[in-house]
Every structure is written in structure tokens, then in C-alpha cells.
Amino acid sequence: MRAIRHIAxxxxxxSVRDKVLYNLVFFAVLLISASYLLGQLTxxxxxxxxxxxxxxxxxxxxxxxxxxxxxxxxxxxVERRSVYGVLAKPVRRHEFVLxxxxxxxxxxxVNIAVMAVALYLVLGYMAWMTPANVxxxxxxxxxxxxxxxxxxxxxxxxxxxxxxxxxxxxxxSSILSAVLTFGMFVAGHFDADLKNFDQVVASPAxxxxxxxxxxxxxxxxxFDVKADVVHGQPVPWALMGLATGYGLVYIAMxxxxxxxxxxxxxxx
Amino acid sequence: MQSAIRTEELTKDYAVGFWRKRPHRALDRLSIDxxxxxxxxxxxxxxxxxxxxxxxxxQLIFPTSGRAEILGQPVGAVAxxxxxxxxxxxxxxxxYLTAEELLGYFASLFGYVGPERRRRVSMLLDRxxxxxxxRMQLRKFSKGxxxxxxxxxxxxxxxxxxxxxxxMSGLDPVGRREVRALMLELRDRGTTLFFSSHIxxxxxxxxxxxxxxxxxxxxxxxxxxxxxxxxxxxWELVVADLRPELIDRLGDVVRHHAEIAPGRYALELxxxxxxxxxxxxxxxxxxxxxALNPLRDTLEDVFMKHVAEASSHRMTTE
Numbered sequence: 001m002r003a004i005r006h007i008a009x010x011x012x013x014x015s016v017r018d019k020v021l022y023n024l025v026f027f028a029v030l031l032i033s034a035s036y037l038l039g040q041l042t043x044x045x046x047x048x049x050x051x052x053x054x055x056x057x058x059x060x061x062x063x064x065x066x067x068x069x070x071x072x073x074x075x076x077x078v079e080r081r082s083v084y085g086v087l088a089k090p091v092r093r094h095e096f097v098l099x100x101x102x103x104x105x106x107x108x109x110v111n112i113a114v115m116a117v118a119l120y121l122v123l124g125y126m127a128w129m130t131p132a133n134v135x136x137x138x139x140x141x142x143x144x145x146x147x148x149x150x151x152x153x154x155x156x157x158x159x160x161x162x163x164x165x166x167x168x169x170x171x172x173s174s175i176l177s178a179v180l181t182f183g184m185f186v187a188g189h190f191d192a193d194l195k196n197f198d199q200v201v202a203s204p205a206x207x208x209x210x211x212x213x214x215x216x217x218x219x220x221x222x223f224d225v226k227a228d229v230v231h232g233q234p235v236p237w238a239l240m241g242l243a244t245g246y247g248l249v250y251i252a253m254x255x256x257x258x259x260x261x262x263x264x265x266x267x268x
Numbered sequence: 269m270q271s272a273i274r275t276e277e278l279t280k281d282y283a284v285g286f287w288r289k290r291p292h293r294a295l296d297r298l299s300i301d302x303x304x305x306x307x308x309x310x311x312x313x314x315x316x317x318x319x320x321x322x323x324x325x326x327q328l329i330f331p332t333s334g335r336a337e338i339l340g341q342p343v344g345a346v347a348x349x350x351x352x353x354x355x356x357x358x359x360x361x362x363x364y365l366t367a368e369e370l371l372g373y374f375a376s377l378f379g380y381v382g383p384e385r386r387r388r389v390s391m392l393l394d395r396x397x398x399x400x401x402x403r404m405q406l407r408k409f410s411k412g413x414x415x416x417x418x419x420x421x422x423x424x425x426x427x428x429x430x431x432x433x434x435x436m437s438g439l440d441p442v443g444r445r446e447v448r449a450l451m452l453e454l455r456d457r458g459t460t461l462f463f464s465s466h467i468x469x470x471x472x473x474x475x476x477x478x479x480x481x482x483x484x485x486x487x488x489x490x491x492x493x494x495x496x497x498x499x500x501x502x503w504e505l506v507v508a509d510l511r512p513e514l515i516d517r518l519g520d521v522v523r524h525h526a527e528i529a530p531g532r533y534a535l536e537l538x539x540x541x542x543x544x545x546x547x548x549x550x551x552x553x554x555x556x557x558x559a560l561n562p563l564r565d566t567l568e569d570v571f572m573k574h575v576a577e578a579s580s581h582r583m584t585t586e
Contacts (some may be wrong), residue, residue, distance in 0.1 A: 006376045010362075017364035017405075080360050085421060088326045088347045088354035089377040266281065266329040 003091045004099040010101025012110075021157030024068075027110055028061035029118045046125040047142050049124055051230045054119035055150050057113060059226075061156045063185060066104070071177040073100040074258075077268060079174060085104050087267075094259040097170070101255055104162050109155065116151045123147075140232030149219055149240060150229040156247040157223035161185055163254035164218070165213050187213075188220035218250050270340045272429050272460040273302040273325065274468060278334035280320050294320045296484040297334065302477075304428075307455050309471035312481035313575055318464035319357055321481070324432050325462075326354055338429060350378065353427035357434050358462075359418030362409035367398055367417050370406060371424060380426040392420040397446060405559040411438035418555060419447060424456075430454065432463040436470055448473060468567045480571055482578035488570070496564050503537040506558040507550055514553050536563065 015021055037252065040046060074097065077083040086096060120143060127135065127142035164184050189219035191207040194214040198207025222243050225235045274392045281291040295317040298581050302332060304310045312318050323329045325336055327344035340346045371389040380388055383392040396416040406414065415438045422430055435451070436444050451461055451474055465471055471478050472492065479489040488495060502523060510533050515525050524536040543560060551557060565573070 002379065003377055006373060010365075010373050013369070014364045081356060082360050082362060084323075084326070084328055084356040085359060085361060085374070086377070086420075087328060088349060088352070088356075089374060090349045091377055092346060097510050221316075245381070262329075267323065268329065 001249075003089075004093045004102065007086075007091070007096060007099025008103035008106060011073065011100055012106045015104070015107045016110075018069070021065060021069065021111070022062050022105070024064050026115055028057045028115050030117065031057040031061075032118045032122055036126065044050065047123070047130075047138055048230050050122055050126060051119075051147065052226070053146075054115075054122065055147070055154070055226045055230070058115040058119065059114070059154045059157075060150060062112055062154060063161060065108060065135055066158045066162045067165055067178055067185075069107065069183050070104055070162040071169045071174045071181065073104060073166055073169060074262065075169035075172065075174040075177050081267075083217045083267060089209075093097045093263040096152045097166070097262050098255065101163065101166050101258075104166075105159055106128060108158050108162065112155050112158070116148070119147070138232075142228075144229070144232070146232075146235060147230050150226050153223040153225055153240070153243055156244055160220070160223075160247050160251055163251045163258070167261075168252045170258045170266065184217065185220065188218045190221075191217050191219040192221050201210055219246070222246060269304065271301050271337070272306065273300070273308075273336075273462055274337055275300050275321075275325075275336045276334055278321070278336050279326060279332045280317075280324060281328065281332040291426065293484050293487065295324070297488055298481075299487070300479055300489065302386055302460060304460050305458050306477060307451070307457070307461045307475050308463070309475035309478040310394065310462065310481065311466065311468065311471055311478055311571060312464075316481040316575075317484040319433055320482060320484075322357075322431055322462075322464060324355075325431060327362060350425065351428045353422035353425065353430040355418045355422040355430075355432045355435055358411075359414055359421075361406050361414070361417065364405055364555065366405055367393060367402040367409070367420075370417065371421055375426050380424075381539045388424060392423055393417075395423075396420045397443075399562075412440060414437055419450070429460040429462065433463065434465060435463055436465065436467055444470075447469045468571060472567050478567075480574045482575040483581075485578055487574040487578050492567065495570055496567065499537070500562045500564055502539055502563040503543045504538055504559070504561045504563050505547065505550070506560075507530070507535070507555040508532045508558055510555040511551065511553065514550065514555070518546060518549070520532050532558065539569065 032050075032054045035050045038049055038053065047088075076137070077086075083096075087093065117231075123142040130142075161181065161184075165177060165181040168180045172180070191214055194210040194217070197210030197214075198204070200238075202205055225239070227233075228235050275298050278295060279293070280295040281293050283289040298317075298321060300308075309326050310321065320329070324331055324336065325343055336343045338348050339351055365373065368389055372385055372390060375385045375388055396419050398413065400422070401409070401413065406417070409417065412559040415435075417434065419432070422432065425520075432451075435447055439447060448470065451463075454461060455474075461474075463470075463474075466512055475489050475492055477489070478495065480487050506528075509531050512533075515522055515533070515535070518535075521538055521541050522535050523538050526534050528534050537546060547557065547560065
């Protein structure tokens with residue numbers, strides 16, 4: 001346990017010093033702030049646009065952080081051979097993988113928190129500037145706590161993407177891991193379409209393949225409640241629990257597979 | 269007595285080739301036994317299998333066959349890793365950490381905390397000559413400075429057995445002398461040192477025993493004095509007041525001769541005849557003995573011979 005904690009803290013410390021991270025967070029905060037200006041252009045829709053853009057920025061920039069720092073967790077360590085020094089210490093290989101993963105989850109949590117605070121600040125300013133009668137026409141209040149539900153599910157989704165990046169990076173190069181992880185992210189968002197693919201294609205083989213992929217690929221659409229939250233639609237706790245549970249099971253499988261592969265591989 | 273390091277028929281094959289993979293033997297049935305407190309030099313040209321052996325001992329790679337033990341336990345056991353240190357070849361650490369933070373991190377993996385951890389880190393960085401630079405991020409470090417940090421991290425847990433892969437690589441002459449002194453200090457404290465090198469002067473200055481590896485095979489192993497003693501290739505006789513015509517009379521037994529001062533000659537004698545007889549003849553002719561020394565191969569000669577033998581053996585078997 002001690003080793004896992006120290007490795008995780010080290011990942012966090014290293015990544016907060018990485019300029020890539022600062023740039024990503026800076027641009028995310030900039031985009032969230034800019035959404036205020038965009039909102040001014042569309043009368044009546046402004047608060048929705050800010051929420052929409054803010055949540056999308058949190059998700060996209062979080063994805064960049066998860067992929068670019070996530071693949072560096074293992075494959076870059078192996079390519080640069082910094083892993084040799086650590087694995088000669090009293091650290092089991094699976095502890096190394098788990099420590100690395102938890103360190104990045106911690107980094108993600110802090111970054112998403114920063115982005116969420118930035119979003120709430122912009123929304124707070126918006127509410128302060130808007131007369132009460134205009135606010136009454138909004139679908140949901142500016143400082144709607146339900147936004148946190150969307151932010152939380154973005155976090156779970158990014159933890160899953162990080163686990164995908166970690167999994168690929170235990171056996172492939174960093175560039176290949178990045179490509180595969182992005183591919184998985186895109187495919188994961190269209191996963192639901194694969195389920196009924198057999199109804200739109202003539203070939204039964206293609207239909208069966210698509211059905212198989214539907215079960216294997218993560219269904220990332222289930223973490224996306226952004227539109228519901230922005231339009232003031234309720235997001236039931238049951239749905240939150242189900243999505244989180246699904247995410248955790250998927251993450252556990254990926255991390256276990258990553259540990260298994262990493263424990264058996266040679267560092268040439 | 270229990271060995272510090274023991275390998276038995278340790279073998280490693282790598283699959284090479286992109287399409288049709290075929291095995292390439294990087295290490296072939298290596299069996300060595302290193303006693304506690306020994307300074308063991310692992311010598312060989314590039315690609316001989318030195319780093320492969322060290323990686324097998326650190327369980328960074330898994331053997332194809334054979335086994336290896338450190339301090340009586342199988343390699344890879346966490347309990348063993350607590351008691352050993354390892355300097356990888358051309359070490360590379362984390363760009364964004366300072367030397368102090370890196371050593372602190374590694375110390376914490378061994379369970380050092382608080383002031384004890386700070387004391388150890390500071391003491392080791394002093395020991396390897398890293399001064400104010402210890403608060404600089406490692407990406408700004410030169411190769412030689414990284415090597416020093418690498419040596420410091422290998423000693424963070426006060427290890428009983430230390431593995432050093434090319435410890436002198438990247439160091440300037442001052443750095444090499446300091447590292448040599450550090451290794452001798454560790455030896456005097458009873459630490460077992462196992463180091464790979466292709467720099468033979470280091471091995472001659474430090475090792476009690478050496479192994480020579482070529483083409484993945486062990487070609488020679490033994491104490492330095494034994495390895496070199498086997499290889500007497502003649503005698504050097506230095507005499508004064510020698511008449512030059514006597515040299516011609518001695519015949520083929522004199523391989524070379526050189527006049528080093530008027531009437532003073534250095535004669536290189538072959539092993540064809542015992543030196544005592546020739547000495548008696550030269551002295552009988554009125555010359556004076558200045559010195560008689562056996563001519564031994566240097567470690568470099570021994571090394572080159574074994575490497576050449578191994579490569580010709582490989583060519584005939586392939």
C-alpha cells in the first residue's frame with residue numbers, strides 16, 4: 001500500500017510540473033470564460049450556451065489530459081527506461097501500475113475541480129448581471145447544483161479513458177497508445193449505434209461483428225448527461241449510480257488486465 | 269557459505285525479425301557464483317550479454333531457462349530488493365523532479381520517512397558530489413551528473429549487494445576517480461559489488477574476480493591474478509655490460525632485444541628454454557644482471573584473446 005501511495009503522489013507531483021498540463025487547463029478556463037461572450041450574442045439562450053460550452057470544454061480538455069498524460073504513465077517510462085530504477089526497488093509490478101493509475105486519477109480530479117470552479121464563477125457573474133424576471137424564464141438556475149452531476153460523470157468517463165490509455169500503454173508505444181485511446185473514445189461514443197447495426201446492413205457477419213464490438217467497447221454515451229442538465233431535465237440518482245457502477249467495473253477490468261500484462265512483460 | 273549472487277544455466281532468447289520471428293540467444297547458460305563481499309567485474313564487448321544478465325538479475329526481463337538467486341532467494345522477491353541497489357546503464361529518471369525529490373521518492377519506497385529520509389538523501393548527494401544542483405530539475409542535468417544521481421539512488425537503502433551497469437560511463441576523469449574511491453569504500457564495508465564494464469582499467473583497479481563474456485557465453489572466469497598468471501608469454505631480462513655478439517649466439521630464444529643505454533640491453537626471451545640457463549650463460553660471459561621479470565598478458569590481451577576465440581567459435585558453429 002505504501003508503495004502505491006508514494007508512486008501515485010509522485011505521478012501527481014510530476015504532472016503538475018508538466019507545462020502541457022498548465023496549457024490544457026489554461027485553455028479550458030479561457031474557453032469557459034469566452035463562453036460568456038458567446039452567450040451575449042444569443043438573447044435568451046446565454047446561460048445554456050455557457051453551460052453547454054463549459055461542460056464540453058471540461059470534457060474535451062480532460063480527455064487531452066487523460067490521454068497525453070495517461071499514455072506517458074507507462075509507455076514513456078518504458079521507452080525512456082526510467083522504469084528500471086523504480087522496479088529494482090521493493091515495488092511489485094502491479095503496485096507500480098496501480099500507483100500510476102491512481103496518481104493520474106488524482107491529477108484529473110484536481111483539474112476537473114479547477115474547471116468546474118471556473119464554470120461556476122462565470123455562471124455566478126452571469127446570474128449577478130441578469131435581472132430576476134429574466135432569470136425566472138431560464139430552464140434551470142445559473143448555479144444549478146445538477147451541473148455537478150454532469151461534471152462527476154465526465155470525471156468517471158475520463159477515469160475510464162485513463163484506464164484505456166493505461167491498458168494500451170502497458171504493451172504498445174506511446175504514439176500507438178494515444179491513437180488507440182482516441183479511437184476507443186470516438187468508438188465508445190457511438191457504441192449504442194453498433195447494437196442495432198445488423199438492422200441496417202445486409203451482411204449477417206458485419207452485424208454480428210458490430211454486436212460483438214458493442215459488448216466489448218465501453219458505452220461512453222451513458223456518462224453523457226450534459227444536455228439533460230443544461231435543459232434543466234432531471235438526472236435520476238439511479239442513473240448516476242448505474243453509470244458510475246458500470247464505469248467502475250469497466251475500469252477495474254482494464255486496470256487488472258494492465259497489471260497482468262505489465263507483470264509478465266520483458267523490458268528489452 | 270551462502271552466495272551473494274548465483275546463476276545456474278541462465279539463458280535468455282529474444283525473438284528477432286518482424287515477420288518471421290526467430291530466436292536470438294542473448295545469454296547462453298551462464299553459471300556464476302559470487303561470494304559475499306566480493307568485487308566482481310563482468311567484462312565483455314558491446315552486445316556480449318552484460319546488460320541482459322543484469323536485467324535478468326533485476327527481473328526486468330524473465331529468463332528463457334535457468335535460474336538466478338540473490339542472497340539465497342530467487343530474483344524478483346521483494347524481500348531481496350530491499351537489500352540490493354541497482355544502477356541501470358545510462359540511467360534516466362523523471363525530468364520534472366529535482367535530484368533531491370527523486371532520491372526522497374526512492375527513499376520513501378524503502379520506508380524511510382521524515383528527518384531520516386532527508387538525512388540519507390543529503391548525505392548521499394554530498395557523497396557523489398552533487399552540490400547546489402540538487403534543487404534543479406533533472407532535465408537540466410548533464411550525463412555525468414545524472415550518472416552521479418544514479419549511483420546515489422543505488423545506495424539509498426544501504427544495500428548489501430550493489431549492481432552497477434557501466435558505472436563509469438559519462439564521467440570525466442575526476443568523476444571516475446571519485447566513483448572508484450566510492451566503490452573501494454563500499455568494498456571495505458563488506459558490500460558485494462557486481463559491475464559490468466568494457467573499461468578494463470576499472471576492473472584491474474577494483475575487482476577481486478572477473479568474468480569475461482563474449483557473444484552471450486562465459487569465456488573465462490577467475491581471480492584477476494589467476495587469469496593473468498596463466499598467460500605468461502616469456503621473460504624480460506635486463507643486463508648491463510653485455511657484449512652484442514653474445515645476443516646472436518643465444519639464437520632464437522631471444523625474441524627481441526633493445527639497447528636501452530650503452531652496454532645495457534633489454535632481452536625478451538621466449539618460453540622455449542628456462543631463463544636460469546640463459547641467465548647463467550650471460551653472466552658467465554661477464555654481464556651483470558639488472559632485472560628478470562616474467563612477461564604477462566595484460567587484462568586487455570586476455571580479454572581480446574577470449575573475445576576473438578568466442579567469435580571464431582560462433583562462426584564455425586553457425
